[in-house]
Amino acid sequence: MLDYLLPRYKVLRDRDECVQCGVCERSCANGVHKVDEDLGRVTADHAKCVNCQRCVVMCPTTAIAITRWPQVDAGSGNWTLEAMQDIAKQAQTGAVLLASMGNPKDYPIYWDHLLLNASQVTNPSIDPLREPMETRVFLGSRPGMLKVNEREHVVMTPMPPQIRLDVPLMFSAMSFGSVSLNAQKSLAMAAKELGTYFNTGEGGLHRDLEAYADHAIVQVASGRFGVDPHYLNAGAAIEIKIGQGAKPGIGGHLPGEKINEEVSRTRMIPQGTDAISPAPHHDIYSIEDLRQLIFSLKEATLYRKPVAVKIAAVHNVAAIASGMARAGADIIVVDGFRGGTGAAPKRIRDNVGIPIELALAAVDQRLRDEGIRSTVSLVAAGSVRSSADVVRAIALGADAAYIASAALIALGCHQCQDCSSGRCNWGIATQNPDLTKRLNPEVAAERVVNLVRGWNHEIKEMMGGMGINAIDSLRGNRLMLRGIGLNDKELEILGVKYAGE
Amino acid sequence: MKRIYAIEAWCIDCKRCEVACKTFHSRSRDTVKAFTVEYPQPQNRVRVEGTRQLSVAVNCRHCAQPKCVEGCISGAMTKNPRTGVVTSDPRKCVGCRTCVSLCPFGAVRIEDVAEKGIAYKCDLCGEVPGEAGEPSCVAACPNRALIYVESEGC
Missing domain, CATH: 3.20.20.70 (Aldolase class I)
Incomplete structure (x- = not known):
């Protein structure tokens, strides 16, 4: 039966650079690449690509790049392509959607809102190449x-x-x-x-x-x-x-x-x-x-x-x-x-x-x-x-x-x-x-x-x-951190002052 | 002398070594030109034998007493007594295939590149015949299945 899924990625192959050596074909366990001798070029089954980039790294002439499938969404901020694809997948299989690795969603990354301190004038900084520095x-x-x-x-x-x-x-x-x-x-x-x-x-x-x-x-x-x-x-x-x-x-x-x-x-x-x-x-x-x-x-x-x-x-x-x-x-x-x-x-x-x-x-x-x-x-x-x-x-x-x-x-x-x-x-x-x-x-x-x-x-x-x-002197030393782009509640929970305070 | 060793446990049949070898032994030293426009087509001397399940990169062993040199009828196949590197001189080779039949490792091949077949084999990427260089197959291997290490005998 025809599933209503779109490929997620598209394999871009620079035909000027590709020498048809077949390294990509032999590197891909998903069976994306194929050296087609009749056509005299390497073809790609885009739907099978998961963007692991093994072929990109292995290609001796860096002829390969992976891009998103160029299909536009329906123009709705609500019904994004991903949301609709998930529904299509579940309509096909009736199963729980499976995923791997960490949460990829666009939630705030608080690490990027915490700035580190450095010493100036009133207390000396230390050169770790010249003085002992303990990380044990x-x-x-x-x-x-x-x-x-x-x-x-x-x-x-x-x-x-x-x-x-x-x-x-x-x-x-x-x-x-x-x-x-x-x-x-x-x-x-x-x-x-x-x-x-x-x-x-x-x-x-x-x-x-x-x-x-x-x-x-x-x-x-x-x-x-x-x-x-x-x-x-x-x-x-x-x-x-x-x-x-x-x-x-x-x-x-x-x-x-x-x-x-x-x-x-x-x-x-x-x-x-x-x-x-x-x-x-x-x-x-x-x-x-x-x-x-x-x-x-x-x-x-x-x-x-x-x-x-x-x-x-x-x-x-x-x-x-x-x-x-x-x-x-x-x-x-x-x-x-x-x-x-x-x-x-x-x-x-x-x-x-x-x-x-x-x-x-x-x-x-x-x-x-x-x-x-x-x-x-x-x-x-x-x-x-x-x-x-x-x-x-x-x-x-x-x-x-x-x-x-x-x-x-x-x-x-x-x-x-x-x-x-x-x-x-x-x-x-x-x-x-x-x-x-x-x-x-x-x-x-x-x-x-x-x-x-x-x-x-x-x-x-x-x-x-x-x-x-x-490192013992750094532990829990939140004065070495300052928040940036955070609200009062976030600063309160993190226990840090705002940059400039 | 330093020799190239192939470790089959780590060979993944990608054949990047073959591509690198062919590129090094081209006139342009450019992969795209080596594969597309150069004539006669440059030849790779390392060859990956096997399948994805089990493969190994076959390369000249640069034997202490090389059979190919012993059997060569034209004096094309020589072993440099100082470096130990065995090379084939394409100008002297007559394509009789004696070396191919004598090599216990299948590391010499005859390629019909010009009018006649000529014996091709690993020269350890020396810039000058008989001198060892930095083997390009070893550099291209992504999984350290080819190593270039000092070994006994010359």
Whole structure:
């Protein structure tokens, strides 16, 4: 039957530059390009293009560019082409619309409304190339009071378990199954090199990654995939995933076709069966229940590993975070609504949750007001795009930031939002062996390491400009931020003054 | 000497190496001209064998005791004793195909580019025959499936 869908993209090919070498044809898992020898040119099936830009990057003569399909909309600001296409799709299939990656809608990005400070005259700025600059962070709980034996120079108070990050960021949870083993291995290698952590996601720890377990945060989610005592004790820390910024209130569904032998072994589920993560943890219906799970995990690991709890940024995030801290969480992770996903219902991704900037400021303030901020670490996630965003997040109150989309972009991701198809041409969100081998972890890890090293240099530069020589002095230091283009309520929630104040 | 090694686990059958090789061995060193207007058509010396599931870029090994040199009847195929680079001189080659039949790796090919067939093989992108350069296939590989590293033997 004729579906009423229009192509989304159009492949532009410069015929003066195209040499018909066929690199584009061999690079496209969606079957867009075809070297047509009868016509003596390369043709394109535009409707299949998802704009992943693999062909654009691979073309030896840069003959390809992708543009939007030139069809105009009906001239209505209400019935946009996208709104009508969604209806056409659902009229055809009767299904829930599926989408991937973070919320792409035009909501305010508060990072871009926060300006950083720098020292002039009255206090000196610091040159990070000449003076030491500390970006090391410890995550975990902290004792209420520190007793020191000054004569012996030793700390007497027993310290709760903590993890040490040499850079103030980590790689957020992406499970093996949703991403390829090569993608996870790339991040694991990069985490080890950088002195930070990757997160296994809810898909278990593949045996090939056990060598990187010291740099793994092992996740326990509602599906409990791959969880056993060995797994819990293998990682550096444990993270309980309650929610994800891209799809708050929603579970996960990894279709059976992605559960191959390796995914099956790692997740400890039969091959070819759908991996369904329930929306809630069926044993958590209250803060008290969460406390039980936190302490079950602490018991299972002999109180040697910090336990993090990750929630999506939702309306009552501050009160929930307060409950989490009281339930015994050592690290609180808040994931904003622009955080990515391998697959989410489109309406959920685009309409549920709140921005990380507001959530982070609200949580930090609430924990401070209640006098419990110092007992937990706070990690911000959900579309941290640059080192400047990391600095802003820390100044708003985070101990560290989680990055995932940015790390994937370093691996080659072009944010085409077609992860759920399983045909990722960059070898990231796929289990197809022809495609996963496109991601050589050696190359990919180098790229991620480069990115994070670059960011860390920039973070030091920005801190130096402020006259701050340790990331600890930046944490929650909202005087280093000024708002621009924000209303009074936004400034109040963010806890920042307006530029010029 | 430094040799090119192909790693099949990372070869993705894109054949960018072939395009880069052909471009380097053209007169213009311009991809569009190499593929469209140059005559005789420049030839790529690296060749990706296989399918998308399993492929590998076949390249001259520059053997310590090259069979192709041993068997060459016209003296066109030579190994530089100092650099170890094996090259074929198109002016001397008579197209007898002895080298093709002797090469254990299938790395020499005869191409009918002029009136007669001539043996083509990897010359490590040297500007001068017998000298190694910076192999263009290695630079063009997007996935480090081709590496250019020091190896034993000359």
